[in-house]
Amino acid sequence: MSTEEISDLIKRVSLRDRRAFSALYDRTSAKLFGVCLRILRSRAEAEEAMQEVYIKIWQRADRYVPGRNSPISWLAAIARNHAIDVVRARKPVADGIDAAVDLPDDGPGPEQAAIMSGEAGRLGDCLGKLDQNKAEAVVSAYMEGYSYQELADRHAIPLNTMRTWLRRSLIQLRECLER
Amino acid sequence: MNGDENTKAGKGEDDNFAAAEHVLGLADAETRAAFARRLETDRALAEEVAGWETRLSPLDGGYEPVTPPPALKAAIEERLFGAAPEETTGLARLWNSLAIWRGLAAATSAAALVAVYLAVFPATTPAPTTVQLVASLEAEGAATQLLALFDPGTGQLRVTPLSVQPVEDRDFEVWFIEADSAPISVGVISQHEHNTVDISEALQRAIHEGTTIAISLEPLGGSPTGQPTGPVVAAGQANLI
Incomplete structure (x- = not known):
């Protein structure tokens, strides 16, 4: 799956090219389904989210700016955003109902492996310079879509402390990446 | 640095953090919705968001692909294009x-x-x-x-x-x-x-x-x-x- 190929397909989708849309779906749906499943932790919800995500991709393809982000990251951002919106819109009582879905639970997920193996490149290096629990908070917020409250609960610290952690960590990260 | 610059820098930092917060998805539904509305018209803010998307995007490598059920594609295409002939x-x-x-x-x-x-x-x-x-x-x-x-x-x-x-x-x-x-x-x-x-x-x-x-x-x-x-x-x- 070449970056250029995906980029080209998105461009063609922006011109209402249905064949390109079909090809784009074939090449990217597994990745985006992985994103939706990870954040929503429910197959049913993830499938529903995928419909909305690909409809957004069809509608917003013209906003893709080649060269800035990898096209797959642009698509993943749409999927992450939508999945997080769905999670945030849930009634509190619905939380955890589908927790029994056959997904790897928390703990060092594949992203940790990716960071360890250097796949995350400079970002991985810079995360490595943060305190471990703070780096984990950043990574799990991104990967799992946790809210401030969920992160605070998991780390057993007050919500405002978590907010401060993240704010400082993100400033440190940005400075490290710009160095 | 005069007061104006301080204020400007302060706002820039706040917006930069709000952008990171949005990309990470930390905030509640109302805050996210309000931010998304701002994004539609605020180009500087959109730049901040794009910057954070770029910075954090290497983490996307951590998402394991999972093949979706085959019926999903047909459902999406039907919603987008309908079952009728294309030119309709x-x-x-x-x-x-x-x-x-x-x-x-x-x-x-x-x-x-x-x-x-x-x-x-x-x-x-x-x-x-x-x-x-x-x-x-x-x-x-x-x-x-x-x-x-x-x-x-x-x-x-x-x-x-x-x-x-x-x-x-x-x-x-x-x-x-x-x-x-x-x-x-x-x-x-x-x-x-x-x-x-x-x-x-x-x-x-x-x-x-x-x-x-x-x-x-x-x-x-x-x-x-x-x-x-x-x-x-x-x-x-x-x-x-």
């Missing part, structure tokens, strides 16, 4: 898409109103006939309006800008688009003047009722890639009068 998508859908295209055309702030007049050889008719086609489309706040006329007698496409806010250092490029194919470049035209474009015989055969004619904003001299690279500022579908 009609003008309303085209305009819906134009409303979105308009977003990227912020440089021209082009809401689009396009009329396309065509006279064609119907592709399936062996003897050339002169059948006129028309499509008239409208979007709210219409600002851009062009008229295209294909004359099978001369083999020329005439494109007349009726209402266009010109964008400096850019050209308009005209495309023919069939539902299932990549756009075909017809040629580069002026944003200001009446244009006459000679249409090759092959292209003449490609144009018929239902063909979409689109105009994109391109670098001077036209798209460097052979495919549209800029926003579509106007489009319309060829129809029989």
